[in-house]
Amino acid sequence: MTRRETREVHLARRPDGMPVADDFRMVTTSLASPAAGQILVRNILMSVDPYMRVRMAKLPSYPHWELDQVMDGSAIGVVERSEHPDLPVGTVVSHRLGWREHALLDARDAAAVPHTDGIPLAAHLGVLGMAGFTAYVGLTRIGALAPGDALYVSGAAGAVGSAVGQIARILGAGHVVGSAGTPAKVAFLVDDLGFDGAFDYHVESLSDRVATATPEGIDVYFDNVGGTHLQAALDSMNHHGRIVVCGAIGEYNALREQPGPNNLIYVLTKRLRMEGFTIREHMADHPAFVARATTWLRDGRLRSADTVVPGLDSAVDAFRDLLAGRNIGKMLVRLSPDPAPR
């Protein structure tokens, strides 16, 4: 068979602050036909995520992307050519080779995605994918959320944050509050997702605003932002509160240059626990989560939310918009249309 012409996005240089177009390069390439055990996938949707900003840097403590190589990330596609019997042509699969229009990979590195049940494919990259799973693991394994706990989440209108608030409610949280960066997001949290409270963090005193919004204090703070957001939450933490350190999107463009919270003394005086995690170390729980969350989605207790941008040429802008907080829910790039459900 002929080779498959396609395009992919490479990291051209390591960004300094907010990434710009010249940090990336669109590369046209061609893929061989699948060898035995391989599949060639036409990507349908790819994910852009805050953690990718960390991978663009070269930190000793975190995996990084090499220069002049294609980046990767979660994606969903349809099998276009197959040399593996379990994933025939037409199968919808999820895999890790995003930032490209087509991907050639071993079938064992892909997983079939159900596409018959009325759940949009985008949900498999969002609330059923790593974003929702991250919310679930953070709340249960790291935050040890207990029924009745007061939950506060920053970056609440993002992919993870919007799942955090909803899943916390399903798991029995007593009071669910989120912060976000625009009035539209705040309305979305309360009106569409059923948060008990939400507010715009563009205020003079974030600490005072958090305190007002969390009259019962905070038992679990799910931190997607870091920096001043962490500092404000520390002021309102209840004794024995847990801080789930999931992201620090506010710091990703200025790694190691941000002053830390000036009230970290509360970790001591309030006996707090603060813990970071990465979802890749918890994958054993993923199938059980997908089963539970699929039920919640069908019941209407959990909603999928996303912002979808068309075309690989828009991927860098989508990523910049994500870092600038212009998305509501999961930020996705559509690379080709959904196939018909089967």
Added chain:
Amino acid sequence: MTRRETREVHLARRPDGMPVADDFRMVTTSLASPAAGQILVRNILMSVDPYMRVRMAKLPSYPHWELDQVMDGSAIGVVERSEHPDLPVGTVVSHRLGWREHALLDARDAAAVPHTDGIPLAAHLGVLGMAGFTAYVGLTRIGALAPGDALYVSGAAGAVGSAVGQIARILGAGHVVGSAGTPAKVAFLVDDLGFDGAFDYHVESLSDRVATATPEGIDVYFDNVGGTHLQAALDSMNHHGRIVVCGAIGEYNALREQPGPNNLIYVLTKRLRMEGFTIREHMADHPAFVARATTWLRDGRLRSADTVVPGLDSAVDAFRDLLAGRNIGKMLVRLSPDPAPR
């Protein structure tokens, strides 16, 4: 019986920065004879501890001392008058009514201290008391120290720190390193307490110095100091490391005014857990600890270390010296001589 003339130290005003003499007041008072169930104790030794600086402030999240009242803290004394059969005259007891020469209290608020076994009474306020117990709980319950773990402790020559390094070794730590503020303390840690490494933290780059001293990285950081010491340790933490937040003596004189570590991003990228605790919530484990630690003391595997200052008139200076790091091991004030062992 006649009343007992005695003296006690009151908090006269809340200190601003390092406490000064005028923040305290020596008050002469008289105590009634014990009522039924009470004892009157002549204090022998009292403890001054870093946490007391926090109680002198009025934080919403931490118990504070009232003005014009006697402060309190761990003490050991001998029963001078008794109206309780379990604690007759001459019994050595530990209790919580320090900062005074005599104390009148319910017998149920005191505990008999063995004084026949060759262990100095001072050890019961140090390595067998709250200091050693804090080290033990921090290492086991909070830090989850595992055999072979690399342990680093700041403030290592203090009451808690000197116990941390020794107990970590007994519990199987692979590499035990501490930092302290004088060459004499550094020598004490290595020569007397058997630390694998120790260094003076007065260096240009504390981060570089910690990195050099911990070639295997840090699995458990026992933080007695906070501030720049926490920041330096964060740089050298291994993945999945635990930070035991026990104290922040470097911040107690400037509560809420210190910038936090600028590398808190490592909590996320290295999947660290940072947790604060106070020993009062773990008292159920205390008897078991005393039994174990008494054996370690008798075996010579655990050493008691203290700095003892004479007289209640020296208590404020002892406390100031403690905050300035002038002690080695537990800082104690002697209020009267030890009775003869019985």
